[in-house]
Amino acid sequence: MKIRVFGVVLAAVGLGSCLVGGSAASADQGVGVRALPVLDMEATVKAAQIDPRRADDALTPGAKASVLLVERALVARRLLDKKWVDGYFGTTTVAAYVKYQKSLGYSGLAANGLPGKASLVRLGSGRFTVGRVVEPGRRVFLDGFVVNARTRAMLGEAERLAGRDxxxxxxxxxxxxxxxxxGTHDGGGVIDVSVKGMSGATRTSVARALRRVGFAAWVRSPQQGDWPWHIHAAAINDTDLSPQAQHQVGDYYLGLNGLANRRPDDGPKVPIVTWEEYRRR
Structure with a gap:
């Protein structure tokens, strides 16, 4: 005789201890199946942007366990030496992840060293599952320019906070x-906002609104480079960021201005969040 429990056919032999009052006991008792750990993609991507820009080997808060999962999987694929399994997503781990992405046939933005959903899922097969997924979404047109759906949603919320288009x-x-x-605009997640007709106070308030929803944003002046006044913004944790934009995001977390001179941040002070963190508030 066979008994079907929740769609699974079980041999009745030896099931006496599993039947209580005519009902089945917990189906996983004694089976010994180990649940796979869950990798926090949000924290992992964040570490991949910040850690390479650090002057020390401090770990990105909340990312260590997930970064270790990535590093161990890269070691298993012989793309990373065991000595680098430390929870620190520095330049060596980024370079190893680029090799992994290229081994999958990826190129361009898909091989930028930031862990995307598809590559993480494949890397974690049999090792971990992927939680708190971050995806840039499809590409769309906005004001005649190409952005992705995540960036468009972020900009829309920043407009609401700023009270202006x-x-x-x-x-x-x-x-x-x-x-x-x-090269910062080569990938996704990066925009320049016009400040035409804005006062200095308004420019700052717009940069603040952009920061509040998850952009690393700065008011740029002609004194800083060969450009007119504008607001430059890079969406934190956008997995399509170019390497140059990744560096800007990392510097933003470290209190810097996102320019090559790496001077102190000159923008409005707000708690740093990603778009996903902002939406959970």
Missing amino acids: LVLEQGSYNPGGDPTSA
Whole structure:
């Protein structure tokens, strides 16, 4: 005789101890199946942006356990030496992840060293599952420029907080489109906002609104580089960020201005959050 419990066929032999009052006891008792650990993708991507920019080996808060899962999996694929399994997603781990992405046939933004959902799922097969997934979404047009759905949603909420419409001067996925941008707009998540007609106080308030929803944002002046006044913003944890934009995000977390001179941050002070963290509040 066979008994079907929750769609699983079980042999009746030896099931006496599993039947209590004619009902089945917990199906997993004594089976010994170990649940896979869950990798926090939000924390992992955050560490991959911040850790390479650190002057020390401090760990990104909340990311160690997940980064260790990634590093151990890279070691198993012989892409990372065991000595680098430390929970620190520094330049060596980033380089190993790039190799892994390329081994999957990825190129361009898909091999930028930031762990994307598809590559993480494949890396974790039999090792871990992926939670708190971050995805940039499809590419869309906004003010005549290309951005992704995540960036558009973030900008919309920043407009609500600022109480005004924001107009773009430059969008994302624009490789080589503006040499003064130093590659930051080559990938996703990066925009330049027009400040035409804005007072100094308004420019600051708009930058604050952008920061509140998860952008690393700064008011840029002609004194800082070969560009007009504008607000430059990079969406934290956008997995399509170019390497240059990743560096800007990392510097923002470390209290810097996102420029090559790496001077102190000159923008409005707000608690740093990702878009996903903001939405959970």
